[in-house]
Amino acid sequence: MRRSRLLIGVLTCLVLALGLTACGKGSSESNTENSTEQTVNTTTESSTESTSKVTETEQKETAGSEEETSSATESETSNPESRKDTLVVVFSATGTTKSIAEKIAKYTDADYYEITAAIPYSDEDRDWTNSDSRCTKEQNDTSVRPEISSEKISLDGYTTIYIGYPIWFGQEPRIMDTFVESYNFDGITMIPFCTSGSSGIGSSGKNLAANAGSGNWVDGKRFAGNATEEEIKEWVDSMGNQMLLKINGTEVPVIWESNDSIKELKGIADGGLTIEMSMYGGFEQVGPIGKSIISNDEQTTTSPGDIVLYSGNQIVIFYGSNSWAYTRLGKIDLSEEELRNLLSNGDVTITLTLH
Numbered sequence: 001m002r003r004s005r006l007l008i009g010v011l012t013c014l015v016l017a018l019g020l021t022a023c024g025k026g027s028s029e030s031n032t033e034n035s036t037e038q039t040v041n042t043t044t045e046s047s048t049e050s051t052s053k054v055t056e057t058e059q060k061e062t063a064g065s066e067e068e069t070s071s072a073t074e075s076e077t078s079n080p081e082s083r084k085d086t087l088v089v090v091f092s093a094t095g096t097t098k099s100i101a102e103k104i105a106k107y108t109d110a111d112y113y114e115i116t117a118a119i120p121y122s123d124e125d126r127d128w129t130n131s132d133s134r135c136t137k138e139q140n141d142t143s144v145r146p147e148i149s150s151e152k153i154s155l156d157g158y159t160t161i162y163i164g165y166p167i168w169f170g171q172e173p174r175i176m177d178t179f180v181e182s183y184n185f186d187g188i189t190m191i192p193f194c195t196s197g198s199s200g201i202g203s204s205g206k207n208l209a210a211n212a213g214s215g216n217w218v219d220g221k222r223f224a225g226n227a228t229e230e231e232i233k234e235w236v237d238s239m240g241n242q243m244l245l246k247i248n249g250t251e252v253p254v255i256w257e258s259n260d261s262i263k264e265l266k267g268i269a270d271g272g273l274t275i276e277m278s279m280y281g282g283f284e285q286v287g288p289i290g291k292s293i294i295s296n297d298e299q300t301t302t303s304p305g306d307i308v309l310y311s312g313n314q315i316v317i318f319y320g321s322n323s324w325a326y327t328r329l330g331k332i333d334l335s336e337e338e339l340r341n342l343l344s345n346g347d348v349t350i351t352l353t354l355h
Helices: 002-078 096-108 134-139 174-180 204-212 229-238 260-269 336-343
Strands: 086-091 111-115 160-166 189-195 221-223 243-247 250-252 254-256 273-276 278-280 284-288 298-301 306-310 314-318 323-332 349-354
Touching (some): 086 096, 096 111, 096 229, 111 174, 189 204, 260 349, 273 284
Parallel strands (some): 086 160, 160 189, 189 221
Antiparallel strands (some): 243 349, 254 323, 306 323
16 A cells, blocks of 8 residues: 555656656747747847848938039039030930030030030930920920939130030931020020031031021031040041131131131131121122132022131122122121121221130
8 A cells, every 4th residue: 555655656757757857848838939930030120120221221322422523513603713615515315416515515624514404314215206205306306405403603804605406307416506595695605516427517507606696606517426636636526726717806606617618717716817898789688808718619699697608718798698609617606687787887897816
């Protein structure tokens, strides 16, 4: 009996011991799971917080970098003391014309200003095959003036401006008309350039000159998108020594032709050329150059503002019209009324100089 009670007691102790061991084990596993879950949650939260801080730091650094770049650009074009005498202005929707403009600015050591559209132009906007695309509508309406978002700049101190743009539908983008109508280019030589897949610069430069109503505009240049630095340098070098025309001491804006006659006339004007003009026929002023230069006469009907070479040795400036065989030299970009005020009230003196 005693043995039975003793055996029962031993068995009871063993069962209790095993039960306590099992409970301890279960508690340990539960604590491990909780600890693991807490560790995962803590690590995730820490990682998320760290990533958030990195992203925030990157955003601040990026914003700071953009502000510094913007400030540097504004400083170059708004601080008269640091400003140069040459400015490159460009509008570029895809970056092609911008690449050419940057090369010109680098080679000429010029300030740089980019025209940006308040509403950027998407690929769909520029789809020339779609008659309902934004650009198709704008280019078919010469009165459209897209808004510019770039900050306005002062042109004080600039004597030469290279102005670049892509050719859209054979012409300058309408946003370029917005730009030139917003500034006074008096006393500044304006040199247009453009990029296109195949179209030439056409009449886009003359359109800009007419819309600007100021500045000494010269014939421009079309570049392919892959134009080399050597091509660009050669053209920039050829644009040096622009010819200025004054009538009785008043400088007038002229778009000169690009021909052999102009090249030779520039050679004579180097150092200054003064010509005493005489009224003739009630529609022109004519005067001798002093020597014969290359000519390529063609039957021409002139209009007010036309400058031509007559008989190889005389310059004629029209404030009316006439039909004869002439070599075209250029055109004064003034209204007919302004031309008459300058040219129809007696003989005048003109001077040609290189700038």
